[in-house]
Amino acid sequence: MTSPLIQGYEVVIGFETHAQLSTQSKIFSRAATAFGAEPNTQACAVDLALPGTLPVMNRGAVERAIRFGLAIGAHIAPRSIFARKNYFYPDLPKGYQISQYEIPVVQGGSVSFYLGDEKKTVRLVRAHLEEDAGKSLHDAFHGMSGIDLNRAGTPLLEIVTEPDIRSSAEAVAYAKELHKIVTWIGICDGNMQEGSFRCDANVSVRKPGQPLGTRREIKNLNSFKFMQQAIDYEVRWQIEQLEDGRAIEQATVLFDPDTGETRAMRTKEDAADYRYFPDPDLPPLVIAPEWVEQVRAALPELPRAMAERFVRDYGLPEYDATTLTQSQAMAAYFDAAAQASAQPKMASNWIMGEISRRLNAEEIDIAQAPVAAATLAALIARIQDGTISNNAARQVFDALWRGEGQDVDALIEAKGLRQMNDTGALEAIIDEVLARNADNVAQFKAGKDKAFNALVGQVMKASGGKANPQQVGALLRQKLGA
Structure with a gap:
């Protein structure tokens, strides 16, 4: 399928996502990673690179990186290298960040998802381990800024895509699928408001068939709604610049949700600006094949594979299967209900409808x-x-939800909701209704279908809503000679 064009331009988007790993301690120290502690109470000497300290690799962070690599079908490097990424920013206490550059731990892989009815696949370049920086806090009211170093040293997995994304809607769908994967396999809690899952979008535009345009990186998109708004604005802005004859300058930009606009923060650096070199305090990270296989054996069924199983084994539409695998808890709930009832589509309808509401x-x-x-x-x-009828079922469900009991049959009896299926009793009610509604009978025989619905309604009313609607319809048509 050809890429959608905006004013004759093709949109090209690549993503860099920082997923905070769910370890109890930091990537190179034993300091805690808990969110919400008092500022600067969880930064130890190792996190600050004070003289005489040495970093020690967190095995749990490596295990989570392996888990992610296996989940996306990537190559797990048997040997990878840590490097120092040098830059100066107030919230970077060391003056450098320990990251991976030339040889990352996770190489390649892909993420597939559906956009409408179309399956999309985004290729990944890499996912590498690194440490998080601290956080700058700004108090506009008092005109002050401060630095909280609690986050410094928290383990991150930076996940980098190829520039395969062609619209803001596709970007959001990819980000949601990636979010689902990292939370599903338990490597990240995915809390975007707390900064556990932060997305940067590299956006450029070009005329079809032309080389890639100059990209601008939108940093720290912390909601899917803002992500789409930011990309849409940035695309429009870049096209306007090019149409006016101005060149795009590579830059890092921020999105302001109050104005709905992006604004340049700084010119974008290239790799050479960071002066990467191997960290002299950390040996190469060596991962034995046996460890990879142990992690593989412990992986849960992945969401895309589970959705495909729901389509294959339960005959669900792709939309239902995708929706039901948004979380492990929902997928497990559906799986249990479908197996116990042997009515997967009905279980899906209840879960996606009444329960979700x-x-x-x-x-x-x-x-x-x-x-x-x-x-x-x-x-x-x-x-x-x-x-019971569908209407009676909703009444029983209300009672179940309110905690009036968990025995379906007992609630049906207690509320008198058992459906009338006695043919003789129904025929007597129908005969009485037909006798009282000669006008509707005549209209139906004259070809007016609405008159038939009116007769069904009268029978249901006369039965106190307990008649089986399908049975009522069949008996009515039989008596009317239809």
Whole structure:
């Protein structure tokens, strides 16, 4: 499929994502990584590179990098190198950042996802381990700035794509899929507001068939909504500049959600500006094949593979399968309900509909849902065997959600919701309704379908809503000779 064009220009986007790894201690020290501590209480001498200190690699950070590499089908380097990336910024206490440059631990791989009905694949260049910097805090009211070094030394996995993305919508879909992967395999909590999952978008535009344009990097996009807004604005801005005959200067920019605009922060550096050289305090990182296989054996079923299984084994539409695998908890809930009820599509409809609506309204996760998967399966079974109607099922579900009990059959009996399936009793009600509604009968025989619906409604009303609608329709048509 050809790339969409905006005013005759093709959009080219590459992503760099910093995922904070879920270790209890920092990448090269034993200092804690907990979020929200008092400023500068979690930065130790190693994090600050004070004289006489030496960094020691955190095995848990390496294991998480291996886990990610396996999840995206990448090559795990048996030997990788740490380097010093030199730059001067107030929140970088060492004056350099320990990162990986020439030989990263994760090489290649890809992330696939659906944009509408179209499957997209973004190739990854690499994912490398590095340490986070501190954080600059600005108090505009008092006109002061401060530095919090608690975050300094927190382990990061920087995930870099090829420039394969061609629209803001595709960029958001990729970022969401990557977010799902890192949280699914348990290497990152994915909290964008706390900075655990930070995305930088490298955006450029070009005429089709031309070389890549000059890119500008939008830093620290901390929500999917702002990500799309920032990219859309940046694309429009670059096209306007080019159309006005001005050149694009490579730069790092920030997005201001209040104005909806990007603004230049500094001219963009190239690798040579950082003067990378191997860190003399850290030996090469060597990963044995046996360790890789141990990590592989412990990996959970991945979301894309699970979605494909739901389509293959349960006959679900791709949309349902993708939606149900947004989190491990939701996927497990559906899997259990589908197996117990043998009605996967009905289970999917309930989870994506009524259950999701209530979860969103109460701002809770499906793991906290008061209706267990087995209970939902029991409710579906009673709809399927004709014991209750869909309307009655919603009443039972309300009671289950409110905590009035977890026994579906007991609630059906207690509330008198059992559906009337006795043919003789239904025929008696139908005969009475037909006798009272001669006008509707005549209209139906004259070809007006609405009259038939009116008759069904009258029968349902006369039965107190307990009649089986399908059975009512069949008996009515039989008696009307339709």
